[in-house]
Amino acid sequence: MDHLTMNRRGWDQRTAIHIESKFYDVAGFVAGNSSLNPLELTLLGDVCGLRLLHLQCHFGLDSLSWARLGAEITGVDLSPVAIAQARQLSAQIGIPAEFVCDDVLAFGQRASAEYDWVFTSYGALCWLPDLALWAQGIANALKPGGRLALVEFHPAIDLHQGYSYFHQREADVAEEGTYTENCPGDTAAFALWGHSIGETVTALLTAGLVLEQLQEHDSSPYRCFDGMVEARPGCFQLLQQGHPLPMLYSLVARKPAPSQAP
Ligand SMILES: C[S@@+](CC[C@H](N)C(=O)[O-])C[C@H]1O[C@@H](n2cnc3c(N)ncnc32)[C@H](O)[C@@H]1O
Secondary structure (H helix, E strand, C coil): CCHHHHHHHHHHHHHHHHHCCCCCCHHHHHCCCCCCCHHHHHHHCCCCCCEEEEECCCCCHHHHHHHHCCCEEEEEECCHHHHHHHHHHHHHHCCCCEEEECCHHHHHHHCCCCEEEEEEECCCHHHCCCHHHHHHHHHHHEEEEEEEEEEEECHHHHHHCCCCCCCCCCCEEEEECCCCCCCCCCCEEEEECCCCHHHHHHHHHHCCCEEEEEEEECCECCCCCCCCEEEECCEEECEECCEECCCEEEEEEECCCHHHCC
16 A cells, blocks of 8 residues: 555544544534644734645644634645545534645645745644655745744654654554544554654755744643643643653744845
């Protein structure tokens, strides 16, 4: 089975579980809760009236949370189950959004300078074999002057969880359950690729984007790994010899307007 088919099947299976989970709290979202965290809300600021492309949007909670703040949203995800649920939620809450079922690498190659923001977050990059292609797709999708906001688990966590820190051409193939509290006993096969921060930033620079900020964070808003401790309310850490591991990194990168091109 090729890697894309393997991951599509795995994410279809996971999504059906996630929709029923307390972790994702669909009922709370429908009632009006936002699924967005202070970190990404601060990075993007006021999105009202802006066109936002959400890559790897899962079943649309973050996408529709941005839409509730006034963004015009396009969400892209590989999983037909996730995209069907995102469309259903959009209709249920009466907030329009476009949801596309596609591989983000293929989508990016067809994209053409339409978006003010590209947003992607929390467990996205490890599913992608080729960050040069990913970054080129983001550069294609952004308007001149538009920006990428990435919030991602720190690759040090991949190492801690038994995966490669550095990129390898061959995927790590692993049988995994999922990270929500209602994970059943059965697992699915997934193909994953490690990406160091250096590799990610270099891919964006090579695609012509300008790095505006890069930060590392000592906690995650999600309790999604065994052994996490709540260091502050809603802030979960993994400790190594008493010190917090780097949990997340975030960056903003801008596509220069033609006059600003180096
Ligand atoms: C951990 S989830 C992203 C989490 C997201 N921030 C959320 O709303 O919870 C990863 C998503 O990436 C999607 N995905 C994996 N490989 C993909 C690919 N090649 N193209 C598009 N989506 C992909 C999966 O279907 C899944 O929905």
